[in-house]
Amino acid sequence: MADAVFLALSVITIGSAIAALELRSLIYGSIALMGTLGGIAGFFLLLDSPFVAMFQIAVYVGSIAVLILFTVMLVKRELIFKKIEDKRRKFAGIGLMLVLMVGLGSVILDSGIKSITTDEPAVDFRDIGADFLTYYWPALILMALILAGSVTGALVLARREDVGNEQRAN
């Protein structure tokens, strides 16, 4: 059962990743990208980590994909369907991908991943939280500061002084 699901997820993820690169329409490309990101969320579900899977869906499919869609829709209409064909670039890209995959694959296979036992219970998300508050607290503080800074910055940048809040013009 898990093998079949894994295979289906792999096909969805890789297929929609290729589609995201190759489709002529940018809108369909970004929908395919959503398929890829959703497939990765499915992998996380298979790995017994629904916490990460839900964040993957909420952040990547829910926010990043919306951002991409929004940007694409602001592009001129002719540009949405236009694509620059370049055979040499394509083959160079495929070659680079193969080199990267072989390199990464050999590293991962060398790292002793085969000897990992899979019977251990799934990590509870409460443990992740406890780790963040104890051992990794500097990272947590740093992230919190960066996020708070970016939210405040966004609010300040978006603020307009010239628009009042009155409904009625005098």
Place this chain on the structure above:
Amino acid sequence: MSVIAPKFKFSEFVKSILDNLFWFLLIFALIGVPLVQIILFYVEMPVINGELLTPFLALTWLADPSRTLPILKAFMTTDLFRIAAFPGFGFAALLAAGTIFVERKMLAKLQLRVGPFYCGKIEGILQLMGDGLKLLSKEIIIPAKADKPIFWAAPVIFVGAAAAFVALIPVAPGWVVADVDVGLLAVFAVIGFFPIITILSAWSANSKFPFIGGIRALHQMVSFEIPLILSLLGVVILTGTLNLSEIAASQSAFPWIVFLPVGAIVFFITILAELERIPFDLPEAESEIVAGWLTEFSGMMYGLVQLGTYLKLYAFAALFVVLFLGGWNGPMIWPPFPEEIITKGIEAGPITVQIPGLPLFSQETLNGIVWFVIKTVGVIFFILLPRGVFPRIRIDMLLSLGWYKLIGMAFINIFIALGLLYAGVLGPGGML
């Protein structure tokens, strides 16, 4: 003589009904019964009264009242029942249908109109059924230059996402379709799909009004998702869990709205914005952009979008109940099931009918459902009410409300929750 159908003859009417009945029976006997038997062979059958239910016996037993109830009870434990009927789609659709009718009638009364009146004699009670039949029989028109695959898929996916949202809501102890350990995060993930579906359907219609509406919906939903998520964190901090059933069960003594009223207010306002309801109905502003992102939908596609919208409304109201109003918790008001029916059976004159398998639901479950429905209906009422009272607000006011006031208030709510937690009043190991 009827004005609507001048050539109507009662005998012809009866004859057509009998004709239809004949053909129905013939087709059912020749195709339906063998098909049911074939399907039943592949379905895993329950053991009832110590005897395996075989497909040969199934149809016989359906006619025996003492054995129908155990079969029904066995069916009620299946996933199919949960998804399609009780805590899932059917229950939500029923409440959504009631909401549509109450909304139309109540708005009419608020605005000194009559509202639905003629359909079904009594106060237009059958109006919804009439509308449904009308939508079913109408032609579906696709704009000539629309992007057809996305345009077709959008309403279906919209209903699917709304149903996924409904599936996460616990209605009574143990009665939830998907009891996920990270239920609240799953809710956030599902909510994240609605802006995508909206903007895609708006873009695919290839028309100006839907596109403007879609862009507005995207702005509104994305900016109000942030205070929505932040306003719910207070409850998570105090309960220490993301499971919605556990959050509901943790409020047996008092609901969280007592301690987190700020979060509840913020969440309620974001509900209004996420549901595109007045005063935040800019994506559908009918006086400016026809019907916003729904403009090009026709026939049953429009019906599906409306169904999804009202399912979403029910799910948000139910989420408010689960998180802030105590879910199914409440004093016991449901009477206990009479014992003598279980022990002696129903006595009707000379006949005594023994009905094994009763009661179908336990007393606690029924009480929980009653309280849940009462609270949810109350929240839905407060969601509907602004529509009769408020005007639509400008988009810059909407965004400034979302980004400045609501996010600030959500943070205040989080600090209140943290203060209560660290003061040792609430939370794990707290005083209450």
